[in-house]
Amino acid sequence: MLPSWNDxxxxxxxxxxxxxxxxxxxxxxxxxxxxxADGTLWCEKPAPVEADFLLRRLAEQATADPTLRExxxxxxxxxxxxxxxGQVISEHYDGDDAKAKTxxxxxxxxxxxxSVEDFQARSDAFLRGTQHPTLGRGYxxxxxxxxxxxxxxxxxxxxxxxxxxxxGADFMRPITREVFGIPPERVTGSAMALSYSSDDHGGTIxxxxxxxxxxxxxxxxxxxxSRVGRRPLVAGGNSxxxxxxxxxxxxxxxPSLRLLVLHDDAQREFxxxxxxxxxLKKAGTSGxxxxxMKNDFRxxxxxx
Amino acid sequence: MLPSWNDxxxxxxxxxxxxxxxxxxxxxxxxxxxxxADGTLWCEKPAPVEADFLLRRLAEQATADPTLRExxxxxxxxxxxxxxxGQVISEHYDGDDAKAKTxxxxxxxxxxxxSVEDFQARSDAFLRGTQHPTLGRGYxxxxxxxxxxxxxxxxxxxxxxxxxxxxGADFMRPITREVFGIPPERVTGSAMALSYSSDDHGGTIxxxxxxxxxxxxxxxxxxxxSRVGRRPLVAGGNSxxxxxxxxxxxxxxxPSLRLLVLHDDAQREFxxxxxxxxxLKKAGTSGxxxxxMKNDFRxxxxxx
Numbered sequence: 001m002l003p004s005w006n007d008x009x010x011x012x013x014x015x016x017x018x019x020x021x022x023x024x025x026x027x028x029x030x031x032x033x034x035x036x037a038d039g040t041l042w043c044e045k046p047a048p049v050e051a052d053f054l055l056r057r058l059a060e061q062a063t064a065d066p067t068l069r070e071x072x073x074x075x076x077x078x079x080x081x082x083x084x085x086g087q088v089i090s091e092h093y094d095g096d097d098a099k100a101k102t103x104x105x106x107x108x109x110x111x112x113x114x115s116v117e118d119f120q121a122r123s124d125a126f127l128r129g130t131q132h133p134t135l136g137r138g139y140x141x142x143x144x145x146x147x148x149x150x151x152x153x154x155x156x157x158x159x160x161x162x163x164x165x166x167x168g169a170d171f172m173r174p175i176t177r178e179v180f181g182i183p184p185e186r187v188t189g190s191a192m193a194l195s196y197s198s199d200d201h202g203g204t205i206x207x208x209x210x211x212x213x214x215x216x217x218x219x220x221x222x223x224x225x226s227r228v229g230r231r232p233l234v235a236g237g238n239s240x241x242x243x244x245x246x247x248x249x250x251x252x253x254x255p256s257l258r259l260l261v262l263h264d265d266a267q268r269e270f271x272x273x274x275x276x277x278x279x280l281k282k283a284g285t286s287g288x289x290x291x292x293m294k295n296d297f298r299x300x301x302x303x304x
Numbered sequence: 305m306l307p308s309w310n311d312x313x314x315x316x317x318x319x320x321x322x323x324x325x326x327x328x329x330x331x332x333x334x335x336x337x338x339x340x341a342d343g344t345l346w347c348e349k350p351a352p353v354e355a356d357f358l359l360r361r362l363a364e365q366a367t368a369d370p371t372l373r374e375x376x377x378x379x380x381x382x383x384x385x386x387x388x389x390g391q392v393i394s395e396h397y398d399g400d401d402a403k404a405k406t407x408x409x410x411x412x413x414x415x416x417x418x419s420v421e422d423f424q425a426r427s428d429a430f431l432r433g434t435q436h437p438t439l440g441r442g443y444x445x446x447x448x449x450x451x452x453x454x455x456x457x458x459x460x461x462x463x464x465x466x467x468x469x470x471x472g473a474d475f476m477r478p479i480t481r482e483v484f485g486i487p488p489e490r491v492t493g494s495a496m497a498l499s500y501s502s503d504d505h506g507g508t509i510x511x512x513x514x515x516x517x518x519x520x521x522x523x524x525x526x527x528x529x530s531r532v533g534r535r536p537l538v539a540g541g542n543s544x545x546x547x548x549x550x551x552x553x554x555x556x557x558x559p560s561l562r563l564l565v566l567h568d569d570a571q572r573e574f575x576x577x578x579x580x581x582x583x584l585k586k587a588g589t590s591g592x593x594x595x596x597m598k599n600d601f602r603x604x605x606x607x608x
Contacts, residue, residue, distance in 0.1 A: 284329065
């Protein structure tokens with residue numbers, strides 16, 4: 001059981017929780033587990049997978065239309081200017097979202113006007129065909145093996161796993177079943193505003209140039225509730241944006257498990273706590289289980 | 305198979321579609337069926353079940369606060385003025401939504417400020433404890449037996465059934481598994497705007513006094529896509545608001561089934577086509593299967 005986990009507090013907490021849930025007879029339909037994706041189930045550095053996908057598209061647009069090359073975020077995407085993109089993140093952590101707004105505004109236009117089915121085909125092709133920039137493996141092989149084992153272990157004990165991602169649901173869905181064993185209908189994520197138009201081949205749903213909602217922070221428990229109509233027993237995340245979802249996995253009369261993945265393994269993955277400060281503090285005071293990638297993961301990735 | 309259906313074109317179309325899907329080897333994960341609830345899976349006359357629930361609450365509020373008795377929709381709810389409520393519907397069908405706006409504005413305040421879990425408990429109690437006003441049976445026993453058989457028949461052939469209701473998802477969910485065999489996580493419906501607040505008992509999701517979205521018309525395929533990430537093979541409805549969802553169940557290379565329930569049985573249920581005119585016209589020109597309650601249903605309801 002959980003062969004890629006080292007023996008330690010995290011593994012013990014997981015096993016204890018599962019055994020308590022099963023022996024306590026918590027009904028199977030209440031055994032809901034919710035996991036963030038980027039940085040929790042797979043690698044999110046140097047940038048989330050969807051960011052790479054979207055920036056390549058912006059660069060493509062700037063290649064086709066030179067006037068875009070003078071405007072952010074197309075300029076940074078076209079010039080591969082990691083500096084500007086890094087500033088977006090660091091200023092965001094400092095509470096200044098001016099550049100983040102510019103970035104999101106551009107990103108909203110990356111695939112505006114295309115049908116959800118065409119978008120699905122493009123993300124599918126990207127996800128299957130693209131290498132991680134530094135890890136020497138395809139993006140699909142950047143899933144954390146111990147977390148995949150955890151998903152299977154929960155399933156074997158009657159749990160239903162859901163993904164609640166800040167990345168787009170339509171972006172993730174083409175590969176979630178294959179990579180994480182989570183079927184598309186159990187994937188919640190950010191979404192563009194969508195519109196429907198009638199036609200003679202079954203109607204078309206089109207992505208607008210406008211965000212529907214960002215599935216982060218308080219939206220995570222709200223979206224999970226909206227889909228499932230239940231409070232989860234298990235929630236796993238790795239950043240401040242996961243705090244509300246982890247809080248939400250608390251019950252007056254049932255065991256619960258809150259996991260926070262700590263990126264402290266510069267050698268095998270990446271070491272960072274930026275964007276996770278509040279979550280780590282909260283973990284300390286709330287009895288959440290911190291999973292150290294360095295100490296708790298016997299291995300991190302599977303075959304490349 | 306389908307014992308409560310009379311032999312006829314509708315039953316034949318259903319069986320032919322299912323056999324073609326199975327023998328054609330359409331993958332199980334693509335066998336998605338989506339059904340409207342009110343008027344399609346259970347009775348919606350003289351008013352949708354949720355309307356009864358909400359109007360009682362408005363009357364309760366007017367009982368507690370006399371100033372509300374002079375304002376619509378509390379006035380009509382308090383005086384049980386079916387006339388005003390009837391006008392809302394008939395003016396809506398004529399394209400005038402002034403009164404509908406007043407009604408929705410009031411309805412949005414019916415359960416504003418309570419947690420989703422408290423709301424769930426109240427709708428659960430109402431649904432299990434309330435009689436249909438004229439049919440001599442509880443609301444839960446107003447489900448159409450032939451449609452329940454259809455859901456089970458589809459399931460037995462590898463389909464996954466979803467409910468896509470104009471009524472609130474949080475209203476329907478407490479009873480959908482028991483009555484329709486559709487678990488809460490496969491129920492899509494209208495939703496109030498929700499907010500999340502952190503607290504020391506797992507956080508609280510609260511209903512705002514504002515509609516999130518009305519799951520009707522073009523929202524039905526959009527919401528279904530947002531949840532499932534797939535185009536359905538089967539769609540069933542009974543009114544104009546279901547037209548986009550029925551359109552959306554069309555594939556260039558796979559069989560599909562579009563069912564439109566026709567309320568033509570004044571003796572056993574209700575006879576009406578108001579609000580279904582466009583859907584009936586579209587059914588005629590698009591090869592959709594019209595299900596006559598009078599002719600195709602051997603029985604309508606089960607044990608009271």
